[in-house]
């Protein structure tokens with residue numbers, strides 16, 4: 047079967063929407079820059095607290111990682127509870143886990159409250175080990191941490207995991223509930239509509255080309271604002287901002303043709319799960335509402351590539367091979383592939399805080415997960431309106447990283463971030 051590469055958000059291409067750019071100078075209390083999960087949730091949080099809010103977006107809402115994502119909504123995205131506790135100690139690690147949980151909750155609440163049509167699929171999460179070593183080092187440790195913290199989960203050894211995933215190739219796994227899948231683009235589109243009904247002004251095809259104290263310049267107009275929340279995730283095109291704190295990782299998604307019920311049963315004998323594995327550059331898959339298998343992954347080279355890589359045959363082959371190896375008796379035909387860039391910090395923990403020279407400017411970046419992006423947006427409104435300084439230290443854009451700017455100048459950005467990310471999570 048032919049594989050169709052997608053250059054833009056797959057779901058948007060099939061359904062383009064009306065766009066309004068900003069053409070005249072305006073002022074507002076809160077300006078949000080970026081219309082992904084973080085920006086839309088920030089706009090919502092400030093609007094619900096009674097602020098006048100404007101949101102500007104470079105392309106269209108959901109054009110970035112949020113719209114291209116595979117839509118696993120679980121607190122356990124890039125960092126597990128075990129990893130958070132390892133980084134910050136049990137008490138703070140647990141509080142951060144709860145904070146991410148608030149992101150899961152707000153997404154679920156919004157889908158219900160605004161009746162957002164975004165292929166909401168309630169599915170438990172299943173993390174599977176590719177090796178016996180990973181089972182011992184990652185899965186068992188995570189299970190123990192979850193037990194200690196009172197989060198229910200089920201542990202499966204090699205024989206038991208076969209009852210929930212139709213593969214003989216996994217060394218065990220852990221599953222837990224309270225998670226669900228969404229179509230990220232449609233969620234963003236639904237939130238855009240809901241916010242517009244609440245008088246949030248949204249201007250698309252309106253990039254911020256310069257961010258100054260209380261002022262943002264766009265191609266056709268200038269916006270003055272008391273508070274500016276920058277939710278661009280990767281700081282483009284204003285690349286000079288936090289250049290040494292945030293880079294990106296690239297991941298790819300493939301979408302199969304609809305599976306038969308029999309094929310679904312072969313892959314998910316008990317019920318559909320949202321699955322990912324324990325590789326450092328991990329594979330992940332889930333079933334969409336129309337029974338397509340959505341499968342994602344990357345490799346070390348492309349993860350840190352400078353630009354998005356379209357029509358990437360190497361990754362397509364890698365993911366197809368993965369599927370064949372894990373499920374040899376299921377003939378899955380993939381139809382589409384697309385890449386996406388995700389903002390990431392050197393230690394894989396997000397950045398959220400004020401600019402050190404421009405007190406009106408607050409950044410949210412490198413969330414590495416839809417729930418964390420939403421949670422940071424909620425926290426940002428709480429930080430600014432209620433002066434809740436909890437997590438300031440952990441989230442500070444100016445915290446110390448193992449490899450600083452000096453080394454980055456010598457090694458280059460890609461290598462510095464690859465090494466830093468490995469030192470942060472690969473060595474846990």
Ligand SMILES: Cc1cc2nc3c(=O)[nH]c(=O)nc-3n(C[C@H](O)[C@H](O)[C@H](O)COP(=O)(O)OP(=O)(O)OC[C@H]3O[C@@H](n4cnc5c(N)ncnc54)[C@H](O)[C@@H]3O)c2cc1C
Nearest residue numbers: 080082083084104110111112115116117118254386415416
């Ligand atoms: C293929 C893929 C799969 C993923 N799967 C999952 C998953 O299953 N679960 C999960 O939790 N996370 C997943 N992620 C990660 C998750 O999507 C991101 O971490 C999250 O969406 C980040 O949200 P955000 O709002 O910070 O960034 P984005 O969604 O990228 O939003 C930033 C927005 O800012 C806009 N922008 C950029 N520059 C400017 C500017 N100068 N002016 C105005 N606007 C600007 C962009 O166009 C974009 O719309 C995935 C990501 C990808 C790419």
